C-alpha cells in the first residue's frame with residue numbers, strides 16, 4: 001500500500017550521490033515488507049559494513065562528515081565505551097531467587113545510569129538470519145533518555161551528537177551491567193547500538209515493558225516519549241520477567257499524524273502494514289534512509305512526537321485511560 005501521508009508539501013527527494021550508491025535491492029524487501037513471517041535480515045547498521053546490501057551507502061555516510069569535529073568527537077566517545085573490557089566470569093556462582101536477582105540488576109542498572117530497565121525472556125526469532133542465536137535465556141533491556149532540547153534541533157548535527165552520546169551511555173551501562181553479572185559467576189553479554197550485529201532490540205524492549213511501538217517505527221515510552229535509546233544484556237542469571245506495558249501509545253497513534261506530516265521524505269505510513277507476518281507501524285526504509293544519510297542524521301519524527309515533550313506524557317496517559325473507560329463493551 002502506498003504511503004497516504006497528508007502532507008501538502010512535496011516530499012524531499014534524495015541526492016544523486018546517495019542514489020548512485022543505492023543497491024538494486026529495496027530495503028523494504030529486506031525488511032520483509034508485505035511478506036509472511038521469516039527471521040529478520042540485517043538492513044543497515046553493521047560494524048563490518050559488508051554483511052548488508054547497503055554497504056556503499058553506509059561507508060558514504062561515515063566518510064561524508066569525517067571532517068566535522070563535533071560528529072567525529074561523538075563517534076570517538078562511542079568507540080571508547082565499546083572498548084570497555086569484558087570481565088571474566090567468576091569461578092564461584094552467587095545464588096539467589098529470580099525475584100532477588102531482578103531487584104539487584106535493576107538497582108545496578110540505575111547505578112550505571114539507565115533511565116529505564118525491564119526484563120523478558122529472549123526469543124530466538126529476534127536474531128538476524130545470518131547470525132547464530134546468542135546465549136542467554138533472559139534479556140535485560142535498558143533505556144536512556146535524550147536531552148530533548150538537543151533532539152528538537154533534528155536534523156541538525158546537534159541531534160546526531162545527542163544520539164551518539166546516548167548510544168555511548170547505553171553501551172557503557174550495558175557493558176558495566178554485564179560485567180557486574182559476570183563477577184557474580186553468571187554468563188552475561190552486552191548488546192549495544194547502533195550496530196547491534198545479531199539481535200533486534202525493539203521487540204525485546206516492548207516485551208520487557210519499556211513501551212509501545214509508535215507510528216514512526218520507534219518506541220514510545222511513558223516517561224521519555226519517543227526520545228530515548230536502548231541497549232541490552234543477555235544473561236543466564238535467573239530473573240523474573242516484566243510484562244509489556246500498554247498505556248495508550250499505539251492507540252494514540254491511530255488518530256495522530258504529527259510525525260507523518262513532519263517527515264520530509266514522506267516515509268511514515270499512515271496505517272499499519274504487514275511486515276514479516278505482523279501488522280504493525282512501519283517506516284519506508286527506501287525513503288527514510290536516503291534523507292538520513294543526506295542530512296547526517298534525522299530524528300525529526302522522534303522530536304515532534306507529542307509524547308516526547310516534557311510534562312505531556314502524564315496527561316496523555318490519563319486521556320487514553322479515560323477514552324478506554326468510556327468505550328462501550330462489545331456484546
Ligand code: SF4
Pocket residue numbers: 216262263264265266267268283287288289291292298299300301302
Ligand atoms: S527519521 Fe526522519 S526521514 Fe526517517 S521517518 Fe523519521 S522523520 Fe522521516
Ligand code: SF4
Pocket residue numbers: 214215216226252253254256257258259260304305306307
Ligand atoms: S507523532 Fe503521533 S503518530 Fe507519530 S509516533 Fe508520536 S503519537 Fe504516534
